[in-house]
Amino acid sequence: MIESGRPDRGALYGRRKGKPLRAGQSARLETLFPKLKLDLAQPAPADATGLFPVSVDAVRIEIGFGGGEHLVAEARRYPNLGFIGVEPFLNGMAKALVAIDELGLNNIRLYDNDAAHVLDWLPPASLVRADLLYPDPWPKKRQWKRRFVSDANLARLVRVIRPGGEFRFASDIDTYVDWTLQHTRRSPDLNWTAERADDWRLPWPNWQSTRYEKKAIREGRIPAYLIFARA
Incomplete structure (x- = not known):
């Protein structure tokens, strides 16, 4: 997954494209993606539920959704909710578009650049939940500034998540889990909800595993699942 952690939103890190796309993927990028892409050049609606062609009760965002x-x-499990998916990696976006098209989902909007752009564009308290699942850990110390979890981006999340909403984070990299806990502790508006070890050791109910998680487990890494409540 590609992400930007810079407060000035000045750069995206990582590859934008991998192996050549299949014909069906390229076709969806040309025809379906423009219909689903958020147009940040337009003013954001006062109510984010208005971003969708169907009636939805609330809106969630997934930052760096990988293959979708x-x-x-x-989105399939909760047709009454609207989902914003952000993924700058072209191959991941193309894969998700195929699934969206084949399933006929109409409660998803997409963006293919820095998630900070979307967070700054959305109106305050417009989301009920934000997910950051298996983000690139940027393990070397000189790369830490590239991590999405930063004081600036947490402030962005606090602004757009309504009180009582959630920020969810999952990772198999223990140093990034610690990093996230340290940064969220500095935010008075985000409270870690865990009361016992199983609250972060076990996946959330109805958890849909990702290819990144399956690879991590195959390689012997242990995931952690963190939930932070917006005060």
Whole structure:
């Protein structure tokens, strides 16, 4: 997954494209993606539920959705909710578009650049939940500034998540889990909800695993699942 952690939103890190796309993927990028892409050049609606062609009760965002496994599964499971998916990696976006088209989902909007752009564009308290699942850990110290979890981006999340909403984070990299806990502790508006070890060791109910998670488990890494409540 590609992400930007810079407060000035000045850069995206990582590859924008991998192996060549299949014909069906390229076709969806040309025809379906323009219909689903958020147009940030336009003023954001006062109510984010107005972003969708169908009536939805509330809106969630998934930042860096990879191949879209979790995003698509959640949108299918909760047709009464609207989902914003952000993924700059072209191959991941193309894969998700195929699934969205084949399932006929109409409660998803997409964006293919820095998630900070979307968070700054949305109106305050417009989301009930934000998911950051298996983000690139940027393990070297000189790369830490690239991590999405930063004081600036947490402030963005606090602004757009309504009180009582949630920020959810999952990772198999223990140093990034610690990093996230340290940064969220500095935010008076985000409270870690765990009361016992199983609250972060076990996946959330109805969890849809991703290919990143399956790879991590195959390689012997143990995921952690964190939920932070917006005060």
